[in-house]
Amino acid sequence: VAEIVKAVKANTKIPVFVKLSPEGGKIAEVAEAAIAAGADAVGTNANRLAIPPINLDAPGKSMYYLQEEISIACMNGPWLKPLALRDVYEIRLRVGPKAVITGTGGVTTWQDAVEMMMCGADLIGICTATLVYGFSFMPEFIRGFKEYMKEKGYKHPQEMRDTVVSAITPSAELTIYPGNAELIQPRLVAPCIYACPNSVPAQGYIRKVAEGKIEEAYKLIMSRSPLQSICGKICNHPCETECTRGLKDEPIMIREIKRFVLETAKKRRWSPYILPAVKERSGKNVAIIGSGPAGLACAYDLARAGYRVTVYEKNKTPGGMLTSCIPAFRLSENDVTYEINLIKKLGVKFRMGVELGKDFTLASLKKNGADAIFVAIGAWKSVKPAISGTELEGNLTAIDFLKQARNANMRQKMKLAGKRVAVIGGGFTAVDSARVAVRLKAKEVFILYRRTRNEMPASEEEVLEAEEEGVKIMYLVAPVEVIGNGKVEGIRMVTHVLGQQDKSGRRRPEVVPETYFILNVDTIIWAIGQEVTSGNVNELELTSEGFIKVDPATCATSLDGVFAGGDCVRGPSTVIMAIADGKRSAVSIDRYLGGNFLQYDPEKIVVNKDDVLLRSGNLPRKWRPLLEKLPAIKRRLNFREYRKILSEEEAIQEARRCLACGCGAGCEICKNICKMFAWSVDETAQVVIDPQKCVACGMCIHRCPNKNIKMVRTSDVPIHRPGTPS
Ligand code: SF4
Ligand code: SF4
Incomplete structure (x- = not known):
């Protein structure tokens, strides 16, 4: 190399930059010789010639479509960065501070660039990252780099160059303190768990299903609270609304996976796992x-x-x-x-x-x-608006209507066949009432709602199914008068537009003048709100809306x-x-009552969805299975359940789409990697470490996808001092 550099320098006037492959070995010595021979700069190239993935079905054949035989191929990317840092560091040690070095190998982020400079690079080469991500990451790269320099007071990148070079210490000279790994955020949860008011460990049971461990998934679900099979059917699943996977293709079918697990448990007669009462009866x-x-x-x-x-x-x-x-x-x-x-x-x-x-x-x-007493009496009194005509025959409240319809005998007496029905409201009660009216053979059923579909409290799924069954929904309309003579004959409505946000965060509907119209109906079901029956709670202080006042x-x-x-x-x-x-x-x-058996849920912190997607790499799109349902035309005929349960194969495949976003059950990489068995998962599905077992090897820190582990020093007295055998 030195001879070539000398020859080029002797015969040309152009600067000579020598880019070195580590393949030949002794890269630092070669760089030193090149500089001594007159090279203007040296640079590293971290690429390695390696054996690419082997075709397991035909080991002698290439995995690459256009290549017949297997061969040694060039491998590159972020995994090479630690090796590239070492190459640059060793060259700097040998060539001294004056030589110019280009650092290349696995640089993808501005932090990588800073590290490379600190190890001795003057210039940075970025190659593979542009092939993988295009150039779109560069603005963020440059912004981050500049901000870091400003924060640390560097005026020029040169000032941070070599800072690590002199600090790298041989192992015999290291000072090492005792310590152990520790979680940074004990409740760093996936978006699905964060969104669930009951913090049901969805990520954990989804992982169990993905592994085919259905009974373990069942135990995890049941460990949280009762009524899970009810949630598996009617929960409005805020977990799915927030699921990270929804940003990629479709949210995981969390509720349906849970339903599959709970129905499997019933079918296989697994005895329900109820957390035992760990206390003697208190007598209270x-x-x-x-x-x-x-x-x-x-x-x-x-x-x-x-x-x-x-x-x-x-x-x-x-x-x-x-x-x-x-x-x-x-x-x-x-x-x-x-x-x-x-x-x-x-x-x-x-x-x-x-x-x-x-x-x-x-x-x-x-x-x-x-x-002690817990009051959970619900809100059973349906509200009617203060408009004329609500006393006419044919005005029903949603709660009374649904109560009657729930009872098969009473249902026979409800004369809705052939009627035109208007349901006023946009919540679950309104949608349920409309769908019940359809099943009671009403001729036409309308839902009249004063905001738009986006603001409707009822779930998208229920609204869609109602529409499939023939319910017609009119948005941005509100009632002003019920019309009739002894009996309901119609309802006068007025059109609205959405104005500013109200207290609930939803945009307030505002009347559009002169847009009144009459809808001819003979039954009106009011589903615009519910109250507490006042006689029930006169011993307690109430809010201005008439609900029981509590410390939240x-x-x-x-x-x-x-x-x-x-x-x-x-x-x-x-x-x-x-x-x-x-x-x-x-x-x-x-x-x-003086006990300490139950604990409030600790505050949760949610992982960043963008980080999860970034670390998941170039994930291929994959869609949910189609959940089989009875067609609407058949659903309209009776009150039977109509959604099929996922098959085991479907549930497992669907669970495998989960990205295991959060920390705890369902990730457990730290637990699986720890050779000292220091990590375990507690009954709240959270990972915990036993500091006595941890030997501070650091494996878990490097593997944690959420960077949620740190090492803590437990004493300022070193366990290893410079000069002692390592
Ligand atoms: S991808 Fe999995 S862990 Fe992440 S939010 Fe969705 S269900 Fe939860
Ligand atoms: S490896 Fe997974 S379970 Fe362990 S600390 Fe990190 S995120 Fe939590």
């Missing part, structure tokens, strides 16, 4: 008023914590709205009975047909031995020892919100 009594999702979730946790729990319910059947209002084609009574039986197994007692404010009061419950952190009401949650606190909401309220109240009651 808790009264729970209302057996809807909030009441049941609270009863479940308190029974596990060793309290004597009695649930008081005004209806004959437990379940609240689940058994009284949600139509059977979405949720069967058997589903609810199954869950309630699990709760009964924990010793929870049910007293049916007794109502707060009529048959007993909060004071009488306390007098009769209740040490603890669910404590204005009365000592009385807690409240679910729809009677937040107004009509989702099942999963009610379950979360029930669980939070159970912790507060446990604390109030």
